[in-house]
Amino acid sequence: MAAKDRMAVLSAMMDQSVIPVFYHPDVELCKDVIQACANGGAKCVEFTNRGDFAADVFFQVTKYFAKADPSVIMGVGSICDAPTAGIYIANGAKFVVGPLLNADVAKVCNRRGIPYSPGCGSATEIGDAQELGVEIVKVFPGSSVGGPEFVKSVMGPMPWTRIMPTGGVEPTEESLRKWFGAGIVACGVGSNLITKKLLDAKDFKGIEENVRQTIALVKRIKAELAGK
Template identity: 25%
Template sequence: MNALEIIGLSGLVPVCVIQDAADAVPTAKALLQGEIGVMEITMRTEAGIDSIRNVAQQCPEMLVGAGTVLTLDKCKESVEAGARFIVSPGFNEKIVDWCVKHQIPITPGCVTPTEIEGALAYGIRTVKFFPANIYGGIKACKALYGPYQSAGVSFIPTGGIDQSNLREYVDQPYIHAVGGGWLCNTKDVVNHRFDAIGQTAGEAVDLLLGFTVESCTLAEKEAGAIDAFKQKVSQIFHLSVEENQIAGSVIHEPGQSEQGQLVIRTHQINRTLYYLHKRGLITQDTFEKIYPCRDKSCLLADHVIDKTTIKLIQPAQL
């Protein structure tokens, strides 16, 4: 799986401004604690290159890239330090040409048809849309997608996006992922509030996936076993038992077959498969077998919770 595919499955790209390279690894670990395995370290500070190097060497499970790359020299320096993808705020042909020739994933900033066609000429179909809030937001992305849909264009909008409008973007088929500094607040980094960074990341992932219980039928179980089942589902899907998100959907029917079924509604099945694999519910073999899922539902037949199979569904309009 290449870097761009991982970014798309992650759905979230924290834009990290790090002023002290010693803070890079704790920041990366905080994001990983919140289940985000991608980070874009900007070149806005002198610590940018060393920060990338530290994360690449000490936190290999993190997909680290360089952002705000303005020159070819800085691009080369970033890659040498360990950056696995490059992000530029605009379409810099020298940077794009070098990255394409050296097979380095790059998402150049493109907000006009001319810039998009420049990217397409290099075989680049996923571009950065920045600053999204200034250039028309999701409406502009939709309008630009229209003539370029057949070319497979998708966007990574950044700027003016946070938890309040995240869903407006990520539910659209032309949005590859979303980025932003709100996922990695600079003040939190400076003040070493890494727990806060992890919490924000985790909340964003839960919002991204949008798990709800559509239905649940259980084989005959004792009351204690049902409670244990609810707790396991709550832990895996980050659903609150106290709010009856699970309890209100559980049906206990004596005499049922040996296996029940839990139906989970999610905003995007393939992203869900990616995150459930990271959470350990889906093995690598199973993930490779069922990904990508091209339907609006997916039965995880090989994985059960207390003799209860799991079925994922997503809204038909997506």
Template identity: 30%
Template structure:
């Protein structure tokens, strides 16, 4: 399954980290109701594999479910066995990329330098995650787009409703968004509508064409 087209179309990946299985049910319901098409749970979240299985069962046909913070092949195998449809990592591990390609699973590895970005792309990753964007800044993104404009980048870190347009203007093909999508009060209260309302604003902002 190739999800790159879905990523390039919706331009947003929801990142869920460090929440309980019950909170993940609220998060998943709110994210999908808000229009998110790609959502990941990080593998350093307690019960991540259970959450992946829950989401696959609940949201089949509504959204694609992935695993984040996939640091090695062992974690990649566990995630795929649990039903992950794509893998995202904060680093470039050529063995993880090779495993994902063998399995026919999309892999979007994290990279920072031009060397890492190019290495990931030429190893077979169709899209590369630029991380940590909150520290690197938009100027860095603009600068590397010059020589690397043929490599689609997911800019992850620091995205808000106020600055999301700037990420796309700077050259991001998509953005990864975590805590901004999931208001803590809504999550704790089990307020699916509150999560959906917040999510839909980001989804609409990401869907707008660049000016």
């Protein structure tokens, strides 16, 4: 069964470590891509709120997986305001991610027991997010705010911080080793993982293999870092 409560979802996100980030207006294509991610070991998927009627696409996809594969944990990204967060939560979102920190979104998510990962770009914003009950902070845009060095700088005085960067994370050993070595607990990866080439070719097996290899790579890196 799918993880339903806040703590179980947070645990699943950190265990998975790589969160595929994806949006497409075609419902059937979304189903195929998300199933490919799940088959590859990424049960937690962030569907970004972009484009006209994105909430309707999300609703149809989430309703489908509730029956077809309840182990899939659908989250939503690009959430900037509380009303939009409420719509997606009502439509089945199990976690909410945003490019910025919004206290009203935090309140809605806390009230409903939904993990909220707002985008933060400074130690002050990260502290403000934690004050609002955020467990996993999204660093965004990851490469623009200082990359792994920014994470290291934050983790020094704030070692309790759980960070999930999006933007600037590549599914390569070099990139992932730098980020996880800096202390992140998870990362969001979009077009570098679910590439345009694979999407255009509708190569869902290719997407599945990309996801599987990346998750295996991260698990190995994390095990090696833990052994040091």
